[in-house]
Amino acid sequence: MSRRLTRAEVERIAxxxxxxxxxxxxxxxxxxxxxxxDYAERLQAVDTSAAAAxxxxxxxxxxxxxxxxxxxxxxxxxxxxxxDPAAGPAGARFFRVPRVIG
Amino acid sequence: MTAPPDxxxxxxxxAAIAGGDRSAVEVCRESLDRIAAEDPRLNxxxxxxxxxxxxxxxxxxxxxxxxxxxxxLGVPITVKxxxxxxxxxxxxxSRILRGFRPAYDATVVTRLRAAGxxxxxxxxxxxxxxxxxxxxxxxxxxxxxxxxxxxxxGSSGGAAAAVAARFAxxxxxxxxxxxxxxxxxxxxxxxxxxxxxxxxxxxxxAFGSSLDQIGPLTLTVADAAAVLGVIAGSDPFDATxxxxxPASPAEAPCGHARGLRIGxxxxxxxxxxxxxxxxxxxAFEAALAAIGEAGAQIVDAHLPHAAYSVPAYYLVAPAxxxxxxxxxxxxxxxxxxGTSAADGDGAADLARMYERTRHAGFGAEVKRRIxxxxxxxxxxxxxxxxxxxxxxxxxxxxxxxRAFADAGIDVVATPTTPTPAFPLGDxxxxxxxxxxxxxxxxxxxxxxxxxISLPAGRTAAGLPVGFQLTGRPFDEAxxxxxxxxxxxxxPWWRERPRDGAGxxxxxxxxxxxx
Numbered sequence: 001m002s003r004r005l006t007r008a009e010v011e012r013i014a015x016x017x018x019x020x021x022x023x024x025x026x027x028x029x030x031x032x033x034x035x036x037x038d039y040a041e042r043l044q045a046v047d048t049s050a051a052a053a054x055x056x057x058x059x060x061x062x063x064x065x066x067x068x069x070x071x072x073x074x075x076x077x078x079x080x081x082x083x084d085p086a087a088g089p090a091g092a093r094f095f096r097v098p099r100v101i102g
Numbered sequence: 103m104t105a106p107p108d109x110x111x112x113x114x115x116x117a118a119i120a121g122g123d124r125s126a127v128e129v130c131r132e133s134l135d136r137i138a139a140e141d142p143r144l145n146x147x148x149x150x151x152x153x154x155x156x157x158x159x160x161x162x163x164x165x166x167x168x169x170x171x172x173x174x175l176g177v178p179i180t181v182k183x184x185x186x187x188x189x190x191x192x193x194x195x196s197r198i199l200r201g202f203r204p205a206y207d208a209t210v211v212t213r214l215r216a217a218g219x220x221x222x223x224x225x226x227x228x229x230x231x232x233x234x235x236x237x238x239x240x241x242x243x244x245x246x247x248x249x250x251x252x253x254x255x256g257s258s259g260g261a262a263a264a265v266a267a268r269f270a271x272x273x274x275x276x277x278x279x280x281x282x283x284x285x286x287x288x289x290x291x292x293x294x295x296x297x298x299x300x301x302x303x304x305x306x307x308a309f310g311s312s313l314d315q316i317g318p319l320t321l322t323v324a325d326a327a328a329v330l331g332v333i334a335g336s337d338p339f340d341a342t343x344x345x346x347x348p349a350s351p352a353e354a355p356c357g358h359a360r361g362l363r364i365g366x367x368x369x370x371x372x373x374x375x376x377x378x379x380x381x382x383x384x385a386f387e388a389a390l391a392a393i394g395e396a397g398a399q400i401v402d403a404h405l406p407h408a409a410y411s412v413p414a415y416y417l418v419a420p421a422x423x424x425x426x427x428x429x430x431x432x433x434x435x436x437x438x439x440g441t442s443a444a445d446g447d448g449a450a451d452l453a454r455m456y457e458r459t460r461h462a463g464f465g466a467e468v469k470r471r472i473x474x475x476x477x478x479x480x481x482x483x484x485x486x487x488x489x490x491x492x493x494x495x496x497x498x499x500x501x502x503x504r505a506f507a508d509a510g511i512d513v514v515a516t517p518t519t520p521t522p523a524f525p526l527g528d529x530x531x532x533x534x535x536x537x538x539x540x541x542x543x544x545x546x547x548x549x550x551x552x553x554i555s556l557p558a559g560r561t562a563a564g565l566p567v568g569f570q571l572t573g574r575p576f577d578e579a580x581x582x583x584x585x586x587x588x589x590x591x592x593p594w595w596r597e598r599p600r601d602g603a604g605x606x607x608x609x610x611x612x613x614x615x616x
Contacts, residue, residue, distance in 0.1 A: 010473065017424060017476040018431070018453065019469060020461035028466075033474055035534050040413040040487065048493035051500075065338060077205040081435035095433050098451040 198463025208305020255285030280543025287568020365403030424475030
């Protein structure tokens with residue numbers, strides 16, 4: 001059981017992640033994620049004073065392409081997988097979401 | 103280039119079709135028939151593309167002479183369900199992508215099609231490639247062809263089972279922490295994770311963007327090299343891909359390992375925490391001895407930070423996953439939940455739709471990783487977890503760089519996994535135990551280095567054991583060269599699991615460790 005992860009923290013993180021959890025899930029994840037974080041504590045023992053901070057593979061190469069216009073995904077294809085597509089004026093098609101502004 | 107062409111390998115099938123000895127339609131039908139006969143038991147496939155495959159095979163037969171130099175002419179392949187195939191279901195084995203049909207092919211798919219490959223279906227995997235057992239799949243687990251009560255590994259368990267069960271000689275899959283190599287080891291096939299930047303990820307559903315790489319699972323080393331030759335190279339749609347020196351299949355194998363120095367990280371292997379199974383250890387030592395007999399020099403490799411690869415990986419990978427999976431919100435694709443009138447309205451309504459969609463659409467392991475990653479990136483914890491893990495990651499890469507440059511090591515050898523395939527259900531409720539099994543595979547993703555898993559024998563119970571080699575950046579050729587030596591000494595790939603049960607078929611004669 002972890003001392004560093006609480007049920008309240010799990011619920012706060014779930015809200016940040018836009019993830020609804022059942023009470024059972026929140027309980028289970030508090031325990032399981034606590035175990036993983038406890039295990040990850042061993043990283044604190046590593047001397048990283050001489051380590052590069054943001055290293056990632058391929059960082060040396062960052063080729064830039066020419067900045068020019070190119071065809072993109074046709075709008076009909078782009079919305080073809082939408083769970084709730086909508087048709088607008090002049091044949092335009094949209095992604096529809098629940099109302100955001102009153 | 104290595105073993106003589108065999109009519110079950112990709113190179114053998116290609117030669118037979120190009121030479122007019124077999125038709126692509128006949129080969130394709132055989133593949134589809136095997137899937138129809140065995141997949142109800144194994145559950146390796148998420149969708150079978152029967153009509154499309156037969157139509158493509160017929161086209162290849164019609165244009166055989168014109169296309170006879172295509173490197174995968176008429177070769178049946180399967181594609182992991184996290185890789186986009188235009189107009190065909192691509193679900194990442196997740197409920198949240200039920201019904202999704204991509205508007206484009208992944209670059210690897212485009213290249214495979216252009217090389218003459220025939221896609222016969224998509225393969226099962228852990229949801230969004232997160233897992234080591236294919237038990238976290240919305241389609242249910244894939245069974246190991248060698249032992250139906252055991253996992254085929256993960257996340258590419260379907261891909262490995264499909265090659266082992268001879269559905270098709272090639273599977274294309276993704277490897278973020280061992281997802282190609284670990285299932286390859288569990289199912290007794292070859293699995294390659296190329297160097298980061300070698301293969302375009304365009305059209306791969308992103309999991310860990312600094313870790314993800316696409317590679318083949320095959321029966322032989324020669325087939326892996328042939329497929330890499332097709333899928334490698336720069337792509338304007340993936341800025342991390344480049345035109346590195348090619349890993350030319352032709353120049354790699356030479357039948358011996360003289361002049362090569364193989365490094366073994368003894369301290370990592372001996373650590374009790376690695377949990378190395380005695381039978382895996384003895385298969386590893388036997389394979390090492392075979393490579394030594396072929397002329398390689400075996401030395402100790404000093405990789406002091408490799409022991410921290412699992413904790414570093416399980417902070418970095420979930421952090422990247424939590425960001426990448428933010429796109430699954432029920433707006434642009436996939437399933438949506440929580441928009442009934444009873445939910446109220448206003449801004450809270452949209453947030454609620456996101457939360458409910460993600461609750462209903464994601465499985466438990468994906469939720470755990472999103473939570474872990476969100477936590478590691480959140481204010482107050484970023485430095486202690488994510489930043490620290492990235493620093494340790496750079497130290498692990500420094501270890502390898504020193505081993506290659508200072509100690510003159512050409513490839514590092516370890517077992518692929520500490521144990522053979524574990525029983526289904528064994529680790530499903532214990533995420534940490536599942537993660538610890540990745541101790542030998544995650545380093546290659548953290549460092550971006552190329553790595554390959556090779557079949558290296560079987561346990562007394564008949565379970566395959568994998569032998570892993572990790573090489574210098576863009577030096578897949580060294581992996582193929584050593585892999586070829588091992589394959590000649592012990593051609594385990596010629597054994598195949600018996601249909602309908604565990605155990606091996608005697609038909610092909612056994613490979614013994616030499």
